[in-house]
Amino acid sequence: MPAELFDNAACALAATAEDGTILQANARFGEWLGFSNAELCGRRFQDLLTMGGRIFHQTHLSPMLRMHGRITEVKLDMLHRDGHKVTVLLNGLKRERAGGTVYDLALFGTTDRDKYERELLNARNLAEALLQEKTATELALQQAQAELSEAYAIAQRRAMFAEQMVAIVSHDLKNPLTAIRMASDFLNRGERSAKERQLLGHIGQSSERAQRMIADLLDFTQARVGQGITIKAAPLDLHAVTHQAVDELRVAFPTALLEHHAIGSGAATLDADRVQQIIGNLVANSVAYGDLQRPISITSRLGDGQCEVSVHNHGAVIPETLLAGLFEPMTRGTEQGSDVRSVGLGLYIVRELARAHGGDVAVSSTAQAGTRFSVAFVRM
Template structure:
């Protein structure tokens, strides 16, 4: 291999001080050729001088350090004329990786530019760093295994779960109370006003002695009175769902659905209701409330069936794992849930109103039967059990409710 004048100049033996310095020294040109090494480097890496001079500097580097040399180390020297405190791994002749801390400076010399590098071994530093990491891991493991901290962590998790449930209930309750104030200011006052107005239109005579106007007024009073009674009863029932002291017990959902179907069939007086129900699990819950939930869903399917169409209801169930936290963000605790889908072949509705239908006294059509309380009751019951309910519908096709109920109450 021909040797450049620059290489010849650098191959001359280094003085004793640099040659035996307590740090490794080497120099290379911009094309990567090694032009000088000291005895300390040769001793550390196990090479003879003639095995290195004239070869590429990457011969001294491990595989990872070669990539770092190309992308960071050498570009830094060329750009700034120096590099300081770079951690690299040199490669000994035996293949051993030798960790070093290296500084470099770029100098112009006759015949070209030379990059001078000095390094120090950091084997002990790497060992200390490993020991520090091991000590940190040991401390973390000791903290995690500490019984007192573990108990405190469990208590904190329990309090977080309880807080999440309370926040969820409070959020829903505030919405309902706001709606209730509107109801008390308008919906209840309006029937009362009508009662007073129509009461003034008839006398104490028997119905047969009343005029046609009087008879009609009496009929209106009866209708409005009945509506007010139903409304007050329904509102009272909804409010009592929050204050009920009904105990939590093991409830067979299949039995609950069977009882709800029987009640709906008896009340509808339109013959039997076709119900196809998959196996349902036992859950912990409040029996009366769960009965209300499925009664309202089945009653909704029958009440809003398509004309001249026999009501058909399909109930599917799947056991899944779901996050029990509903309100608090970035909190996760996955538990067993029953995912229950109740689908019917009724009239359906525009899916834009999928949230609207769960609000108290909300009706998409004022001329349809009912007070607009059934789905609000369903939402309340599911929320009281730590679950959720949603609906998808298509006008003229049917409605599909999806309920998530935890198998166990926290």
């Protein structure tokens, strides 16, 4: 190697005799160890090593160089002139020349490499820790999902059982209530005192209310447990059906002033009994929450391919926060009117009956205009 390249090399270079005596060293070698070139030449390479390095040199490096003629990237600790340790990577090559055997040594600093290896190790440890954390999280999530699925299945079974029991009990209550109504009607035909007629009136009203509650419960279980509420649509006069429903409701709610308004003309194909049930539930809701000093308006409207039934009342405004869930089962905006309400299923049944007809229900409530429930049907 030309002398200029040897002296200016980026790594430390040295040539030693077979016994380790340094014959030549470049400037980089001296800089790393704090010696001048003159101080290095004539010293043995192994004398510049730590005690452990010397032992390793004697037992491994020197024999390998003699036997194999080369060594590659052997990590060694050398001693600086001031005593601190300098770690290097040693590469060596055996070379024969006329004067004897020479070992060419090249030493590379390990500071950057050690830093890189430490960072690589830290990154690997961090990755392993994150993987373990991810695995533990996934296992916890799977366990939570399994527990949630099991709890949901149990809740579903309990809800199904409860709804089936409601359906069974509601159905079985119809017979004794029918008997009570028949007996009440029979007793009311004879001569009775004013007090007896009053009591019979209470019995009739209570049995009517109980029958409405049972009808709502049966429809609820049919919608939730069965295949949905069924209807039997047939051609009808919507105004006549509404008029009949209003007449019957005047008897059921004698304290309310019910007004029927008919708009438009023509026939529609709907289930008459279900339409009357819708009107009954909406009127019952208006009686429960409306101002009975002012009339409750029931409007039947026909025209433009649609037909509609709406019930309007004056009274307290329904809060905006309650409107979104107003048609869910077991929902009430207030306890007001609970003595004439059913079991909180009336508006839910209205919505399901509207949907069974291919329509839907809407509500608006303001202090100026009052509260209006509108059920729109598809006119067929």
